[in-house]
Amino acid sequence: MKSILAIHGGAGTITRSSMSEEMEAAYLQGLRDALEAGRIAYLRGDAAEDICAAAVVSLEENPLYNAGKGAVFTHAGDHEMDAAMMRGSDLAAGAVAGVRFVRNPVLLARAVMKYEEHVLLSGTGADAFARLQGLETVSNNWFDTPHRRLQYEQALAEDIIILDHHEKKFGTVGAVALDLKNNIAAATSTGGMTNKKFGRIGDSPLIGSGTYANNETCAVSCTGHGEYFIRYAVAYDLSCRIAYGKQTLNDAADELIYKVLQDAGGEGGLIAINRLGEVTLPFNSPGMYRGILHENGDVEVAIYRS
Numbered sequence: 001m002k003s004i005l006a007i008h009g010g011a012g013t014i015t016r017s018s019m020s021e022e023m024e025a026a027y028l029q030g031l032r033d034a035l036e037a038g039r040i041a042y043l044r045g046d047a048a049e050d051i052c053a054a055a056v057v058s059l060e061e062n063p064l065y066n067a068g069k070g071a072v073f074t075h076a077g078d079h080e081m082d083a084a085m086m087r088g089s090d091l092a093a094g095a096v097a098g099v100r101f102v103r104n105p106v107l108l109a110r111a112v113m114k115y116e117e118h119v120l121l122s123g124t125g126a127d128a129f130a131r132l133q134g135l136e137t138v139s140n141n142w143f144d145t146p147h148r149r150l151q152y153e154q155a156l157a158e159d160i161i162i163l164d165h166h167e168k169k170f171g172t173v174g175a176v177a178l179d180l181k182n183n184i185a186a187a188t189s190t191g192g193m194t195n196k197k198f199g200r201i202g203d204s205p206l207i208g209s210g211t212y213a214n215n216e217t218c219a220v221s222c223t224g225h226g227e228y229f230i231r232y233a234v235a236y237d238l239s240c241r242i243a244y245g246k247q248t249l250n251d252a253a254d255e256l257i258y259k260v261l262q263d264a265g266g267e268g269g270l271i272a273i274n275r276l277g278e279v280t281l282p283f284n285s286p287g288m289y290r291g292i293l294h295e296n297g298d299v300e301v302a303i304y305r306s
């Protein structure tokens, strides 16, 4: 069945036993809402990158997910967010790292992509660019949620730097889409990892690591332990395996997630789509919040492995 949109809301130790029925229902509804936002954009004839932006904004606005509202806390007790977007038709890309005030970091990545002069902006400069572009900005503590504060306090007490959760859960969000003109795009947005220090940047805003799109191969958005996705240039490697290795989208993604990353100890997953409307959503962690919108309007959402 041809698919037009896939999304993720993070991978990690997400198990049935650790989730109440209400929480599970809320996470699934969040995924459905994001797919619906993408569906509306698709039917309007929006470009693939705007379909991705619509879905990602919906997840950024949802406090359950670690992007935008509900982003995790840094060691210093505030929020620094990363986001990226890439278009497969011409390899246009835009990304931001360590932004603190823009309400929807994915829209800032979109603005950087449109602006064309640079690909990756960081910190105060990126926030200044957001204001210049007329994007909505908020105070940094607007991103606070009680749930994330609790995780932060636990992480501080145990001196755990890289975990998003007591039980190792990554909550980045992402989308990959195919539009009516048969172009593909990818977008990713994240608060990174709870208790991160020293201006740490993850894989999400790095084109070729956490985000990549090329019409010739695939559009991909990753989630997981970012340092591994950076070292293994996972998003670009997926594209290369298809371009040079002649692997199918599915085989290439499986090999990367279940072999290369798993052997290296890198936990996480990815979502990817190609111009045929084939999608793949492999993950080597117990769970990954994920969803697919098919061309016929059917929707699938899931959290656990089986």
Ligand code: ASP
Pocket (backbone or CB within 6 Å): 010, 011, 066, 164, 169, 170, 171, 172, 190, 191, 192, 193, 201, 202, 203, 204, 210, 222, 223, 224, 225, 226, 227
């Ligand atoms: N990959 C993200 C990072 O390392 C985390 C995540 O996927 O939740 O910043």
